Each structure stands twice: as structure tokens, then as C-alpha cells.
Amino acid sequence: MFGLPAVWAVFLCALITALATGLGAIPFAFIKSLSPRAAAHANAIAAGLMLGASLGLLSEGVRHGPAPTFLGAAAGVGFILITQRLLGDHEIAFASLTGADARRMLLIVIVMTVHSFAEGIAVGVSFGGGASLAIAITVALAIHNIPEGLAISAVMRPRGVSILACALWSVFSSLPQPLMAVPAFLLVDRVRAALPYGLGFAAGAMVYMVLIELLPEAYDAAERRSIAVLAGLTTVAMLLFQQAL
């Protein structure tokens, strides 16, 4: 593909998907400051995007095997639970933030980064199915990554993180894609069996993050019905978006 050796083509495609995540920070260039209520609504939107993405990942995982997907999801919940407990005992500084905000940001970036491992594997595996499948998956994941960058920025930006930092952390969260795509491509048969575990893990971790952080924080500063409408419609929009791809 592109006249490149296959391994470099895989790396390039996965890098493009990672860079697309940074585009999610752009809308926040036009938003100067957010009230607590607006921040709660941004959290609701982020929750909806993550929930929609998780349902998409689950669907993909279940196609490869329901039981491995469920085990992966349970492991994802456990991973975040343990990470949260470990982070809970330490003062953290992250992206110019400290304390609870830093802990929350770090968790979100960790979750998104873990999520990216599975997507990197998906890109790599898709190359095993031929060039057209690889291009379709690359385009789909690149577009799919934009709302993920938006989800990260929607949580970081209200806490004073700069646009550039939002974009960079968004791209950072997707860096496992090019890093994982190449070995996945090389080990495509073995990775194919592991794929539902990875997809389930990412989905479980994301759903748990929505439940433990984003929604409770949103309820604290805005009325529950507006939170439900925003998060619910965003979930549906994300599902429609994935369907359109």
C-alpha cells in the first residue's frame, strides 16, 4: 500500500488515526471558560461519547466471542478499580493539574490509552484482510478517534488545560495505535484470538469510568434530566456515527 513495505504502511495508517484524535480539541479553541453547569454538561457529553464508543466496541467484541468479551470487560472494570485505589493514596500532578482533577485526568487518559491498544490491534489485524479492508478500518478509526479527542478535551479543557495540551494528550492517548498495529499485523492469527478480550477490556474500562467519574460529577452541578438528555442523545449520535461508517 502507498508503495511502502507492508509494515510501514500499517504504521503510517495507525499514526494517522492517532493524530486524528488531536482534532477533537479544536472546538474548545472557541470556548473560553465554562461554568460548573456547562462543565457538567460537557461531562455528560463525554459520558455519552464514551458510552456510545463502548457499545460499539462490545458489538465488535461479541462478534469474535461473547465470553472473552465479557471476561475482558470484567478485567477492564477491575483494572480501573485497582488503578483508582492506587492513585487514591498519592498526590498527583498531571498536565498542570493537581489532586482530584489530576487523578481524574490521568484515569481518563489511561482508559483512552488502554482503549487505543485494542484499536491498534484492530488496524493491524485489518491489514491481514487486504488493502481495502485496511483502508476502511483506518478511515473509520480516524473519524472515530475525533470524538474521543473531544471526550478527553471536554473533561480537560474546563479545568484550565491549554488547547495545545488537550490536543497533545488526546494524540498521546492514541499513540498505542501505531505501536500496537505493527506487532498485531505481524502476529495476526494469535492477535485475532485475543481481540475480543482487548475490545471487552476497553469497553468495560470506559463504561466504568463513565459510572465512577463522569456521571456522578455531572449530577453534582446540573439537573439530572438535562444530563440524561445530553448523555443519551450523544450516545445515540455516536452509535449513528459508527453506523454511518
Next chain:
Amino acid sequence: MEAGTLLLWSVVAALATGLGAALGVHPWIATRGIGWSSAAAAGLMLGAGYVLLTAGEAMAPTATLVGAALGLVLMRAADGVPRSDHESHPAMPGGRVSTPPATNVGAVLASALHSAAEGVAIGAAGAVGVAVAEFLLLTFALHNVSEGAVLGARLTGSGRRASSAAGIAVIARCSQPLFAIASLLLARAMPPLLPWLIGASFGALLYLIIAELLPQSYQQAGRTGIAVVVSLAAGMVALMGVAP
């Protein structure tokens, strides 16, 4: 699922409302009991919603998702009517409470309207498959217990006896089995409507989870335990219900 079976079990689920209303006078049931049962119901509902969504998308993805948006908006519109939800409880999340229902009659009517939407979800699930319908019936039985506890606490608080409150609570939820059987028969008679019904059900379930069950659970039982219960319950239903 057979129409007769669905009707029978949805009536049993509606009767669970009376149990909740009777138990709602107990302080633990009225607080932490409601919190944990709402969390379990939220997880089961999320899992069942996922299974419904998967089935609908396999039939007609756009109709299912547009239906989901419509279902969500309709649930929000119905929630604008004062009703006997947790807002009548003294302790609610975040201090951002809405106006409690003005009268007991209004609360009962609103509860009936609300459970009609839940009945549509049960009917759609019945048309999709036995496993998902069974999970949804179990979910709504649990949900009805907590709804009954909240409504019962309100009615007994205004001077009614527990048995009377339980009867009124069950009557308020009777629209659930009625709409369940009606939507199942409609889906069987007009199959092209099924994706729309499924989508609307998913949207309604999503709204219920985010607007009602989760805030109620967090307030009564804390974040971490609730998040674990909801995630695992949803995962188990999704696992067992993916092959309806």
C-alpha cells in the same frame, strides 16, 4: 416469547410494585435498599438495552437509532410531568432537585404514564427473544419494587395505610403489562415497526438509567459499589442475552 407468558410475567412484575410500597415504610428499604435495587436494575437495563440495540441494528440500523432518539426525547417529555419519583425523597443527589409532584393523584397518573413506556420496552423485548424479555421483566420487577417503595412512602406519609398505598401503587403500574402486550402484538402484526419500537425502547431505557436509577443509587449507596454492580450486571446480561 409467547404473548400469554409475557402478559403473565409482566403482571407479576407490576405486582412487585405493591411489595415495594409495603416494604417502603422500613427505613433501610426506603434508603439503601432502593439504592442497591436501583443499581441492579440500571445494570440489567443497560445490558438488556444493549441486546435490544444489537437486534434492532441487525434489522434496520437507522430506524433503530432514530427511534432511540425519539424514545429518549419522549421519556424526557413525560418526565416533565410531576410524578412520584425520587425527587419526593428528602435526600437527593447534588442538591439539584426539581419540584416534587404537586398532588398524589398527579404522582400516580405520572407513574402510570411512565410505566407505559416501560411496557413498550417489555413488548419489544418479547418480540426480539425470550432471553432478553426475561431479563427485562426481571429488571422491571426490581425497578417496580423501588418505584413502589418511593410511591408508598409518599402515600403513607400523607396519611394512607400501607395496604392502601400498595394497592394504589400496583394500579399505577398496570399500564406496564397492558402496553407490553399491546406493543408485542403490534410488532407481530406489523414487523416493519419492530426496529422503531426497539429503538424507542432503548432510548427510554437509557433515559431511565441516567435520569432516575443512577442518581438514586449514587445518593443512597455511594459511587464505587454502584459502579461495580451496574457494570457487572450489564455485562452479564449482555453476555447471556446476545443470542436471543
